[in-house]
Amino acid sequence: VNCAVEIQRELAERNTELPYQRKMEFRIGVNVGDVIEEKDQIYGDGVNITARIEGLSDPGGICISGRVYDQVENKLNLTFDYLGEQEVKNIAKPVRVYRVLSHPGAAAYRVVEAKKALGKIWRNIAISVGVILILAAAIVLIWNIYWRSAMPEMETAAMQKPALELPDRPSVAVLPFDNMGGDKEQEYFSDGMTDDLITDLSKVSGLFVIARNSVFTYKGKAVKVQQVAQELGVRYVLEGSVRRAGNKVRINAQLIDATTGGHLWAERYDGYFGDVFALQDRITAEIVAALSVKLTSDEKEQVARK
Structure with missing residues (x-):
């Protein structure tokens, strides 16, 4: 777990000096279990579960299994977020999964995500304002068209009002x-x-x-x-x-x-x-x-x- 944290910390520091398109963000999953090596291939519960919980982590983040959490809970200066029991492919029982919170990589990711969320909010606001302006312009246009088309009818109706009876003299x-x-x-x-x-x-x-x-x-x-x-x-x-x-x-x-x-x-x-x-x-x-x-x-x- 310390190794995973150190990797994410180092990547976070390097990413601060790189343009966005060159930044690298890894997802890391950590598990304890059997690993079988055979003809340059590795497999087993340890590998399968690790691959699955890696996909649950955020970019620049770390997720660990319940087995790992039980061993490091009070031994590392880290905090964890319990994600509940997760169904893992090819594993009969659900696996407890925890997210590692207190590490530089996660903090950097949260900052990036916060910026993305803020940008999304502003984009949504801009889109909403644009839609409102378009609707307002459409309403004004429709009203002008209606008013112009209605004016001749209104003038005709006014002219067709019963005229006052003319006096018997000029x-x-x-x-x-x-x-x-x-x-x-x-x-x-x-x-x-x-x-x-x-x-x-x-x-x-x-x-x-x-x-x-x-x-x-x-x-x-x-x-x-x-x-x-x-x-x-x-x-x-x-x-x-x-x-x-x-x-x-x-x-x-x-x-x-x-x-x-x-x-x-x-x-x-x-x-x-x-x-x-x-x-x-x-x-x-x-x-x-x-x-x-x-x-x-x-x-x-x-x-x-x-």
Whole structure:
């Protein structure tokens, strides 16, 4: 047993200086029994059992039979791990087998095995993370495909919602005018233009005009005219933009028939900031004319005064 331990110790020391592919690790089995030599061949229980328990040892490890253990148990400065009774080929009775624990070769093997186990754990973690990432990417891809395929159906379903019944007079929604000047501080100007047009058109009794709070929910949103008309229950939608450069003002306005998507009227107005109210009045008058709205005498006088 001491010889086996010394062999494993020497191999362990040499292996520390060798690359992995050149390292040698032996399995050693030790037994006490009959050995018969005949014509350069050896056989017998001692040989058979030794060969079998050698296969039970770890690379760089040592296993001994119960007979050997009984003789060295308290005589060597070693510790042993009982592996139980093992069935051995061509041997009638099971053989007690012990693993020698306290020797340098075993320690080196345990270090190597621990590194292998740690590497295996990290590989498994990497594989698991990779699988999770692949699954997450697949889920995102499937969701995007589903969402893109479902969007047209959802838009169609939204368009097929029962439309609000149109009023018995021309109905119009004035969407918030876009501020094309690029200066956020001029936002009040485009909003004020929208407010004034809503107010002026609301004074015409022959028109049905959607209130400010309802139309301003669409401010800053890219929405289709048909959607606005359906949601607000109107036939016509007025949209436009305002641009101010110094004292000059440009206003673009267009009146759209939501039932056809075509322009009923469109115009561009250039003027000075001091004339902006006059420009608003012109827009109001031309919208009323485009809608063929009959004005009352009071309304005609009011438009004429403007």
